[in-house]
Amino acid sequence: MSAQSTPGQSQTRTIPLLWQRLGLVALLIGIWWLATLRVPHYILPGPARVATAFGLIWENGSLWQDLSITLGRVSIGFIFATAIGLPLGIILGANQALGEFFEPVIPVLNTVSSAIWATFAIIWFGISNATTVFVVFMTAMPLIITNVWQGTRGVNADFIELARVLRMPHWKIMLKVYLPSIMPYFFSGARLAFGFGWRVSLVAETLGSSSGVGYRLRQAADLIQTDQVFAWTITLVLMMAVLEMGILRPLENYLFRWQKEAEH
Amino acid sequence: MNTIESTLSHPTSTTPASAISVCDLSHWFATAEGTPLQVLDQINLEIPVHSIAAILGSSGCGKSTLLNIISGLMTPNQGRIAINGIYNDHSGPSPHVSYMFQEDRLLPWRTAQHNVEFSLEAGSLSRQSRQEQACEALALVGLAGFADAFPYQLSGGMRSRVALARSLVQNPSILLMDEPFSRLDALTRAQMHEELLRIQQLKQMTIVFVTHDVEEAVVLADQVTVLAPRPGRIRSTLAIPLERPRDATSTTSSQYIKELKSLI
Numbered sequence: 001m002s003a004q005s006t007p008g009q010s011q012t013r014t015i016p017l018l019w020q021r022l023g024l025v026a027l028l029i030g031i032w033w034l035a036t037l038r039v040p041h042y043i044l045p046g047p048a049r050v051a052t053a054f055g056l057i058w059e060n061g062s063l064w065q066d067l068s069i070t071l072g073r074v075s076i077g078f079i080f081a082t083a084i085g086l087p088l089g090i091i092l093g094a095n096q097a098l099g100e101f102f103e104p105v106i107p108v109l110n111t112v113s114s115a116i117w118a119t120f121a122i123i124w125f126g127i128s129n130a131t132t133v134f135v136v137f138m139t140a141m142p143l144i145i146t147n148v149w150q151g152t153r154g155v156n157a158d159f160i161e162l163a164r165v166l167r168m169p170h171w172k173i174m175l176k177v178y179l180p181s182i183m184p185y186f187f188s189g190a191r192l193a194f195g196f197g198w199r200v201s202l203v204a205e206t207l208g209s210s211s212g213v214g215y216r217l218r219q220a221a222d223l224i225q226t227d228q229v230f231a232w233t234i235t236l237v238l239m240m241a242v243l244e245m246g247i248l249r250p251l252e253n254y255l256f257r258w259q260k261e262a263e264h
Numbered sequence: 265m266n267t268i269e270s271t272l273s274h275p276t277s278t279t280p281a282s283a284i285s286v287c288d289l290s291h292w293f294a295t296a297e298g299t300p301l302q303v304l305d306q307i308n309l310e311i312p313v314h315s316i317a318a319i320l321g322s323s324g325c326g327k328s329t330l331l332n333i334i335s336g337l338m339t340p341n342q343g344r345i346a347i348n349g350i351y352n353d354h355s356g357p358s359p360h361v362s363y364m365f366q367e368d369r370l371l372p373w374r375t376a377q378h379n380v381e382f383s384l385e386a387g388s389l390s391r392q393s394r395q396e397q398a399c400e401a402l403a404l405v406g407l408a409g410f411a412d413a414f415p416y417q418l419s420g421g422m423r424s425r426v427a428l429a430r431s432l433v434q435n436p437s438i439l440l441m442d443e444p445f446s447r448l449d450a451l452t453r454a455q456m457h458e459e460l461l462r463i464q465q466l467k468q469m470t471i472v473f474v475t476h477d478v479e480e481a482v483v484l485a486d487q488v489t490v491l492a493p494r495p496g497r498i499r500s501t502l503a504i505p506l507e508r509p510r511d512a513t514s515t516t517s518s519q520y521i522k523e524l525k526s527l528i
Contacts, residue, residue, distance in 0.1 A: 001446075158369050165337060165363045168386040179277060180373045258373045258414045 045227040050234065053227035062216060063235065070212040071239075074201045077136025078194055086186060086191075087226055088176050092145070093152025106149070109142040114200035116205075119171035122208040132212065140193035147189025151182030160240030184259070187252060198240070280421045282349070283438050283470035284311040284334060289343030291329060302495035307343070309498065314401055316464060316471045318485035320478065322528060326496025327474040335440050335474065348437065362436035364440050364444045368427040370415040376402060377411035377424075402426070402434040403501060404463060421452035425459070432463065439464075441473035445480070451476045457483055461508060478528070480510040482520045490527045499527055 029047055042090045045053070057063045092099045117138045121131040131220035155178055205214025213232055221227035270476040287311040292300035303326040311317045321327045332338040334345055336357040345352045348358055348370055357363070362383075371381045379397040389397075402408055405425040415423055424445060445453045448496055461484065462523045464471055475481055504520055517523060 083281060158365070159371060162365065162369045163382075165335065165357050166383055166386045167357055167359065174387065176382070177329070177371070183373070183429075233271070258416065 003122070023064040036233050041228050042224050045230055047229045050230040051174075053225070054137065054231040054234065057216075057228065057231055057235075066211060066213050066216050067235065067239065070132075070201055070214065073132040073205075073212065074136050074194070074197050076129075077201070078140055078190075078197050080133070080137045081140035081144055081193060081197070082190060085141045086148055089145040089148025089186075090152060090174060090182065093149045093155075093182075093188040094174060094178060099149070105145055106142050109138070110146070112138075114203055118197075118200075118204045118207045121204065125208075127208050127210055129209075130164075131203050131208040132204040132214075136197040136201050139200045143193040143196060144186070144189045147183050147185045147192070151185025152178060152186075154185070155181040184256060187255070191248060194243075268356070275437040280377075281312060282310045282346070282462075283285070283313045283315075284309070284472065285346040285349075285526060286310075286334065287344045287346070289330075289333065289340050291326070291333065291338075291340045291342070295306070304333075304340070305495040305497040307498060309501075311347075311470060313470055314468050315474075315486040316461075316484055317471065318481035318488045319474045320476070320481045320488050320490060320524060320528065321474075321491035322493055324522040325493035327491055330491075330496065331363075331440050331442050331472065331474050335361055337363070345490075350474055357489045358438075359434075360437045362431040362434055362439050364427060364439065366443045366446060366461070368415075368423040370423055370426055372415050373410050375414055375427045375486065376407060376418065376429075379415070379426055380433050381435045382413065397433050398429075401429040404432060405429045405459060410455055414485070423447060424452070424456055428456075428460070428463075432467070435467070436469065438470045438472065441474055443477075444473065446475070446477070453480070458509070478521050478524045481524065482506075482517050483510050483512050488524060490524060502527075523526045 033047050036044050041049055054063075084125065092102055114135055117135045118131070121134040125131045125134060159177045159181070160173060163177050168176070202214035202217065203214075205212040206218040209215045213236065217229060217232050221228075286307050289304055289307040290302065291304040292302050295301050297494050307330060310526065311401075318499075319327045319330060329338065333340045334347075336345075336352055347358045352358060352379065357454060370376075377395070377398050380401050381394045384394045384397060397424065399408070402411055406427065407422060407425050410418065410422065410426075413422075415426070418426065427444070443452045445456045448456060457480070460471070471484075473484070482504060487501060488501050489501045491497065502520070506516060507522075512521065
């Protein structure tokens with residue numbers, strides 16, 4: 001399948017946008033630098049100090065090691081959340097009786113703070129990978145279910161009737177009509193869930209882990225190495241930007257190419 | 265004729281005189297007040313094999329309900345339907361029957377080719393034979409070059425052609441159409457009529473279509489059944505033994521059109 005003629009269009013837009021973004025970054029760094037002039041470095045370290053700290057964690061290997069540990073935990077939690085949340089959301093959405101019965105569960109799950117899940121996780125799993133994975137899972141899964149469920153309500157009844165006329169078995173209707181229809185909803189849910197998962201993973205790691213970015217953050221804070229806290233923070237921001245622009249955005253453009261200009 | 269037919273026609277062991285027989289069909293809809301509303305009253309209808317039959321009536325005369333019952337989508341409260349001489353056991357849509365809806369109902373996330381293949385995905389055909397048959401069906405409706413186009417990239421007439429290809433790809437012996445071209449402009453509709461007649465000749469199908477457009481009925485049909493509304497019942501059935509291609513503006517056609525208009 002060809003990618004159609006869309007890349008050319010988006011390129012003409014991203015180049016000026018890229019300059020805008022770079023300008024914004026320069027502006028923020030300028031304000032940051034001005035703010036640090038009269039403040040002690042352990043309260044608010046300047047850009048130069050943070051750059052040095054960044055170089056340090058880069059050189060001692062902690063950057064890649066802890067980043068990949070955290071990313072791995074988030075990914076595993078997220079994969080579990082998707083593997084369970086996506087089919088569950090479709091089933092609950094497609095089957096009215098089940099949906100009505102379980103409806104109250106989702107808001108309840110959504111209101112439980114991730115700190116509470118982290119506390120439970122430490123009791124159940126101790127200081128281990130499972131603690132962070134569990135917290136990410138419990139935070140991400142309800143978000144995915146909610147969005148997918150919402151998506152099933154938007155499935156066009158005409159398409160279901162069409163599939164029925166074609167004598168399509170129920171499971172195939174799920175796979176071929178429901179699943180593609182809810183993909184846009186699932187995607188926005190998954191994006192939200194990944195972002196949340198990433199944030200709560202840090203909370204979980206500061207509480208119940210001996211490795212990962214969250215743990216390094218707490219360690220640096222305990223030792224009042226504010227410059228390292230800043231260095232880690234910037235790393236996280238950069239990583240989210242790379243994930244968003246390098247993976248999510250292109251994936252979305254590819255998966256939903258059929259939507260281009262579809263909304264007149 | 266036979267040489268063209270041999271490659272395209274479907275195997276039919278027996279050739280009963282009627283492709284569709286409707287016997288003493290009555291149907292009611294449940295209403296909020298509790299007294300059921302009768303939509304169809306004592307319908308008796310014979311549609312010969314390889315003929316084109318129109319069901320004509322104003323809106324609300326139950327013509328779509330009648331078509332839904334013939335297709336097996338709905339089960340009648342009273343009466344029986346025989347498809348190719350075999351009574352429907354109410355186990356859902358018959359495999360000999362293909363249904364073309366009023367809207368094109370193309371799945372927006374599928375290309376033209378994959379939309380046509382959708383018709384074949386209920387069964388267990390191999391991917392390759394699905395592809396081949398879909399290609400053939402697209403070529404039949406004159407869209408060979410648009411296999412990879414998404415629905416949003418196609419014009420109304422082309423979308424209608426894709427929907428027609430999707431109905432034809434299963435090689436049905438009977439094609440049911442619910443005002444299939446009513447959303448097209450007059451010129452495109454006339455093109456689709458020609459196309460439909462050409463394909464009907466080629467494939468020797470029986471076609472039953474519902475319409476409120478008298479000209480359309482006269483241009484296409486061998487037999488026009490006029491329904492009277494509330495409850496839907498047969499007012500009369502008129503044979504139209506005119507040569508094809510027909511011109512709605514010719515004097516003979518006008519006479520039929522006048523006669524049918526007086527019956528509605």
